[in-house]
Amino acid sequence: MSTIRGLEVIDIRFPTSRNLDGSDAMNPDRDYSGAYVIVRTDAEDGLEGHGFTFTIGRGTEVVVAAVGALRPLVIGRSTDDLFGDMGAFWRDLVGDSQLRWIGPEKGVIHLATAAVVNAVWDLYAKVSGKPLWQLITEMTAEEIVGLVDFRYISDALPPGRALERLQALAPGRAEREAELRRDGYPAYTTSVGWLGYDDEKIRRLCREALAEGWTRFKLKVGADLDDDRRRARIVREEIGPDAMMAIDANQRWDVDEAIAWVNALAEFDPYWIEEPTSPDDILGHAAVARGVAPIRVATGEHVHNRVMFKQLLQADAISICQIDAARLGGVNEVIAVLLMAAEFGVPVCPHAGGVGLCELVQHLSAIDYISISGSLEGRMIEYVDHLHEHFIDTVEIRDARYVLPGEPGYSAEMRPDSLTRFRFPDGAEWEAIRAEVAASAR
Amino acid sequence: MSTIRGLEVIDIRFPTSRNLDGSDAMNPDRDYSGAYVIVRTDAEDGLEGHGFTFTIGRGTEVVVAAVGALRPLVIGRSTDDLFGDMGAFWRDLVGDSQLRWIGPEKGVIHLATAAVVNAVWDLYAKVSGKPLWQLITEMTAEEIVGLVDFRYISDALPPGRALERLQALAPGRAEREAELRRDGYPAYTTSVGWLGYDDEKIRRLCREALAEGWTRFKLKVGADLDDDRRRARIVREEIGPDAMMAIDANQRWDVDEAIAWVNALAEFDPYWIEEPTSPDDILGHAAVARGVAPIRVATGEHVHNRVMFKQLLQADAISICQIDAARLGGVNEVIAVLLMAAEFGVPVCPHAGGVGLCELVQHLSAIDYISISGSLEGRMIEYVDHLHEHFIDTVEIRDARYVLPGEPGYSAEMRPDSLTRFRFPDGAEWEAIRAEVAASAR
Numbered sequence: 001m002s003t004i005r006g007l008e009v010i011d012i013r014f015p016t017s018r019n020l021d022g023s024d025a026m027n028p029d030r031d032y033s034g035a036y037v038i039v040r041t042d043a044e045d046g047l048e049g050h051g052f053t054f055t056i057g058r059g060t061e062v063v064v065a066a067v068g069a070l071r072p073l074v075i076g077r078s079t080d081d082l083f084g085d086m087g088a089f090w091r092d093l094v095g096d097s098q099l100r101w102i103g104p105e106k107g108v109i110h111l112a113t114a115a116v117v118n119a120v121w122d123l124y125a126k127v128s129g130k131p132l133w134q135l136i137t138e139m140t141a142e143e144i145v146g147l148v149d150f151r152y153i154s155d156a157l158p159p160g161r162a163l164e165r166l167q168a169l170a171p172g173r174a175e176r177e178a179e180l181r182r183d184g185y186p187a188y189t190t191s192v193g194w195l196g197y198d199d200e201k202i203r204r205l206c207r208e209a210l211a212e213g214w215t216r217f218k219l220k221v222g223a224d225l226d227d228d229r230r231r232a233r234i235v236r237e238e239i240g241p242d243a244m245m246a247i248d249a250n251q252r253w254d255v256d257e258a259i260a261w262v263n264a265l266a267e268f269d270p271y272w273i274e275e276p277t278s279p280d281d282i283l284g285h286a287a288v289a290r291g292v293a294p295i296r297v298a299t300g301e302h303v304h305n306r307v308m309f310k311q312l313l314q315a316d317a318i319s320i321c322q323i324d325a326a327r328l329g330g331v332n333e334v335i336a337v338l339l340m341a342a343e344f345g346v347p348v349c350p351h352a353g354g355v356g357l358c359e360l361v362q363h364l365s366a367i368d369y370i371s372i373s374g375s376l377e378g379r380m381i382e383y384v385d386h387l388h389e390h391f392i393d394t395v396e397i398r399d400a401r402y403v404l405p406g407e408p409g410y411s412a413e414m415r416p417d418s419l420t421r422f423r424f425p426d427g428a429e430w431e432a433i434r435a436e437v438a439a440s441a442r
Numbered sequence: 443m444s445t446i447r448g449l450e451v452i453d454i455r456f457p458t459s460r461n462l463d464g465s466d467a468m469n470p471d472r473d474y475s476g477a478y479v480i481v482r483t484d485a486e487d488g489l490e491g492h493g494f495t496f497t498i499g500r501g502t503e504v505v506v507a508a509v510g511a512l513r514p515l516v517i518g519r520s521t522d523d524l525f526g527d528m529g530a531f532w533r534d535l536v537g538d539s540q541l542r543w544i545g546p547e548k549g550v551i552h553l554a555t556a557a558v559v560n561a562v563w564d565l566y567a568k569v570s571g572k573p574l575w576q577l578i579t580e581m582t583a584e585e586i587v588g589l590v591d592f593r594y595i596s597d598a599l600p601p602g603r604a605l606e607r608l609q610a611l612a613p614g615r616a617e618r619e620a621e622l623r624r625d626g627y628p629a630y631t632t633s634v635g636w637l638g639y640d641d642e643k644i645r646r647l648c649r650e651a652l653a654e655g656w657t658r659f660k661l662k663v664g665a666d667l668d669d670d671r672r673r674a675r676i677v678r679e680e681i682g683p684d685a686m687m688a689i690d691a692n693q694r695w696d697v698d699e700a701i702a703w704v705n706a707l708a709e710f711d712p713y714w715i716e717e718p719t720s721p722d723d724i725l726g727h728a729a730v731a732r733g734v735a736p737i738r739v740a741t742g743e744h745v746h747n748r749v750m751f752k753q754l755l756q757a758d759a760i761s762i763c764q765i766d767a768a769r770l771g772g773v774n775e776v777i778a779v780l781l782m783a784a785e786f787g788v789p790v791c792p793h794a795g796g797v798g799l800c801e802l803v804q805h806l807s808a809i810d811y812i813s814i815s816g817s818l819e820g821r822m823i824e825y826v827d828h829l830h831e832h833f834i835d836t837v838e839i840r841d842a843r844y845v846l847p848g849e850p851g852y853s854a855e856m857r858p859d860s861l862t863r864f865r866f867p868d869g870a871e872w873e874a875i876r877a878e879v880a881a882s883a884r
Binding site: 026028029030031055056057058059061062063065066068069096097098099100101102103104105106107108109110111150151152153154155251254255256277278279280281282283284287302304305307308310311314315 | 470472473497498499500502503505508510511538540542544546547548549550552593594595597693696697698719721724725746749750752756757
């Protein structure tokens, strides 16, 4: 038996705003960042759990403070108890009667919950000697149901119904796992279409991506309709009529505006419109879905918990469910949403990119295919070619598909030198940037 | 012209958990707290803006950190610019492209926004020499519309429609103001029915409240149905068949459970069921509303922004709209919700109690009556007799009605000695509690 003795949290920021990687209609200047958690035990194996939530610069320090508020709920716990009932651990974290007030289960405190929960899962998987996806797909149906907090979702998915689904899919698990090991998991690329890129860069990136085997693309839209039409035409010209092109407005529009704008881009055959409006607006998404059909509506990177996803599904508001590994409260809540999406027949295409999200969601999509949905139809993981070099067990893409990860853990661990160099505000990279800014101001 | 030169933030906590004041089915041990903001300028008048958001203990330090993240958006601003366009100020605060990620407009960062926005409004009202309600009700319809961010709510309430409403109501403003000055604003009391109180205490408090003129009461429910039935019977016996009794479950139930439980209490004639389930569950509230009619559904103290209220109204999910002065992003967003509630014909009965919420919402209900809804029908403000002694411009109740506040400002300012004594963790009260705990542990 070992005990959790340490929980370290690091504010890490990468100065990505300097070259407009990741720019979109709502986020012109994002510095990909994270509140990064390391959980340590007194075990002799020296294994650490690493996890994080994704942020985009300012405000990361607030999430770091929230991780600090969760620390007393983790320190001193026996890992046997934790790993024996990860569902109870999750409910303890989100159920603290005072901390609950500053959410509940949303915003900063929930981002912090995600970082802590993901770190403990990483530790659990490492201790088990398995990649996270394997640890979970090898669980029994009862064990997986036990991970989920059904509070507030039992009207849409009673635990018994989830159990039936998992049991019904169990016989094909080995076959699906073998398929993923052989072929990997389908992906699409967002790297061609950031809003800050000029036309020539988009054209060049499309050609490079096609040469690498990509057939699914995403373009940022929503700042200016004429620009969007020109850029969509460029992408469609380059990728041809059969390749998939999704578009992403990053919450830019009100409901009526969304419907009009998307229909004005319909001639370019967008596969989905992502985040057309406020992530809180379930009924708004449903109205947009009706107004832009047959173009699909997708959302999720800002959908803050299972209760919101439940309603998006109940209201027929989304045709694509974009779970976020670090905005939902970590692995447990993602599984709740995977189960609901499967129940409603809606494919899950995880949000990724940022820093480290690709590393995480490859596990979640494998769990979805092997144990929960049993289908790849209409399913693909976002891929963005940023910042993977900072991770130890880095994502591997082969023929535009994610290669199933094989190392123990949740692929969440950053290289020690990256953690040191990009720590904010005192890492060497940030010292250098401040020196450069100071020099140019002289 | 003056400039904002300082923004101080204080973590203040009152040890209310020691006598179970404020106990309910989800919050057994709340220490009423706040992230308390003081805004200072370089003006010679020495006026300060005081504002806060309400919290219940642990986690207040996280909100304090979030206020710190907002500080650069406030410091250095000219008060002329601020007061000249408070709508633009609000949009700046919630629109920071990096901070937006850790919300958007929800949880910790939005609580911090409320504290800052409310402090600036307090300053504005003090500089104007008027109570907040008067500052706003004396604005033109165009000025009030200019305070509101219509982003994401224009489908339910176009700005032009809001303007029409305000203009149509303008002729009766003086008369309604005179009425409030004479009669005050109706209230109900929650002080009798906290879950931690025993039967005899409830009975005694009911009798005392009746003697003081109260005719509207609220009882906490949701922990145990037999207990609830016994307690509801006691209250109904004491207050008689004609007095109003609301019940409040503080998010305790799932949808089906809520419907069954409330119907099992129907014989005691509850006027509304408050927070039957997750505050995020718009469709769930709508299902509960259909399942418990004619008992009304009320919610709002945890409804995090105008987009959520919009949908609760669109979905016919609530018959009572319980705005919270410090969870919504301050005065501006409250006005957005008041306008929508009026448009949908739903009465606003603000959440109050905690610490300082009664002080704030009396202004908001006055604005609602004088300028926005023009009606008192079915409208009342929650009243809880806790912690008012810490405020300079303290709430006054006369004949179970709120007396219209008359001092300049937003009635938000706490006494300096209270701020010193209850500052966490270093105030004298907290030092004394720690000493007492240490002594009893010996």
